[in-house]
Amino acid sequence: MTVIVHISDLHIGDSEFNEEVFMRAVSEINYLQPDMIILTGDITSNGYYAEYKQATKYLEMFEAPLFAVPGNHDARNLGYQTFEEVIGERSWKLTMDDDLTVMGIDSSSPDENKGHIGNPQHLWLEHQLDECAINENFAIVALHHHVIPIPQTGRERNVLSDAGDVLKTLTTHDVDLVLSGHKHVPNIWKINNTIVVNAGSLCSKKLRGKISNSYMVYNITEEEIEIFLNNLGGEKFLFGKYARNKL
Numbered sequence: 001m002t003v004i005v006h007i008s009d010l011h012i013g014d015s016e017f018n019e020e021v022f023m024r025a026v027s028e029i030n031y032l033q034p035d036m037i038i039l040t041g042d043i044t045s046n047g048y049y050a051e052y053k054q055a056t057k058y059l060e061m062f063e064a065p066l067f068a069v070p071g072n073h074d075a076r077n078l079g080y081q082t083f084e085e086v087i088g089e090r091s092w093k094l095t096m097d098d099d100l101t102v103m104g105i106d107s108s109s110p111d112e113n114k115g116h117i118g119n120p121q122h123l124w125l126e127h128q129l130d131e132c133a134i135n136e137n138f139a140i141v142a143l144h145h146h147v148i149p150i151p152q153t154g155r156e157r158n159v160l161s162d163a164g165d166v167l168k169t170l171t172t173h174d175v176d177l178v179l180s181g182h183k184h185v186p187n188i189w190k191i192n193n194t195i196v197v198n199a200g201s202l203c204s205k206k207l208r209g210k211i212s213n214s215y216m217v218y219n220i221t222e223e224e225i226e227i228f229l230n231n232l233g234g235e236k237f238l239f240g241k242y243a244r245n246k247l
Contacts, residue, residue, distance in 0.1 A: 002100060004140075005029050005064070006216035008040040008181025009201035011073065012058060013051030021213050021232050022203035026061045028230065032217065034064045035096065040181040040199060041071025041108070041144030043087065047079020052086040067094065067104060071144035071182060072115070072158070075108035091121060093128055100138040100220070103128050107145040107160060115145025115160040115182075122165065129173040138220065138244070141170060142179040148191070150183045150198050152208065158182065170194055174245050176225070177218065186214055186229050188240045195242055197227060220244075 007025070011017050029037065043059075044051035059066055070083045070090050083090055090106035105125055107115040117125070125141070132139040147167050149156045160166055170178055174193045184201040185208060200214040201207060212231040219226040222244065229239040 002096065002218075002220040003032065003034040004218040004220065005032065005034040005037045006040065006179050006197065006199050006218065007037060007202045008144075008199040008215075009042040009071070009184055009204055010039075010055070010058075011042055011045045011201070011204040011206070012055045013048060014045035016205040017045065018203045018205055018213070022058060023061075024232055025202055025213070025215060026058075028232070029215065030061075030063045034217070036102075037062055037064050037066040038102065038104075038140075038142050038179055039066060039068035040142050040179055041069050042073045042181065043068060043071070044074050044079065047074050047076035047082065049078075049082050049086075052079070052082050056086055067092065067102065067142075069104040069142055069144055070106055070108045072108050072113045075110050075112070077111075080108060080110050091124070095137070099136075100140070101128070101132050102140040102142060104142045107143040113158050115143075115158060117143075117160060117162050117166050122162070122169065125166075126169055126173075129169065129175065133173055139173070139175045140177045140179065141175050144180060145182050146180045146196075146198050147178060148189050148196055150185050150187045153183045153185050167191070176245055179216075184208065185211060186216070186239070188227065190240075190242070193245050195225065195227075195240070197240075202232075
């Protein structure tokens with residue numbers, strides 16, 4: 001079984017960052033001993049270099065390998081450049097055990113809240129997904145901005161400007177999991193054979209209504225995908241359970 005933890009929207013660097021909650025999350029996630037952690041953006045609050053340096057000290061506390069994509073907050077104030085220097089590539093691909101592939105794509109635009117993938121990156125994604133289909137790999141795509149509007153988040157303003165084209169590529173390639181953040185609200189959509197999961201905020205105080213800080217846990221076996229929503233210091237429950245594609 002492959003265990004993946006999905007975290008998002010830390011917003012390190014401003015008064016809304018809850019360090020106590022973050023430290024609790026580190027303890028819980030390290031206890032789970034996941035195979036990897038995927039962080040879907042908004043690591044920082046304003047993309048400042050000092051915020052990135054502060055963030056690296058926090059992220060080093062996680063014991064599992066961590067892979068991140070930038071969010072809109074990370075792309076502010078030349079943060080899109082700092083991300084590559086301090087965190088790593090903004091778009092990337094990794095393969096585990098020759099049968100599970102994760103692709104991270106950058107949906108941020110400098111100093112803008114809206115998301116955009118763009119044609120060059122879209123073509124790269126299509127090529128990687130073609131390879132996944134040929135090799136029959138379990139495919140995960142991670143990005144910050146959601147490709148489908150999220151319920152209970154008010155007026156929609158920041159969905160991807162090219163969401164329709166991206167969603168068509170994801171679903172026609174039968175991508176197994178699409179992971180995003182941005183809205184601070186956990187949610188699951190299933191479109192055709194693709195499961196689209198939005199994570200809540202791990203440790204920001206910017207929360208809607210009674211929604212708690214949380215993270216997702218994916219247990220992936222040869223037969224099924226179990227998705228657990230873990231509220232920090234509280235309830236942990238099965239958020240979704242699905243049969244694997246291409247059995």
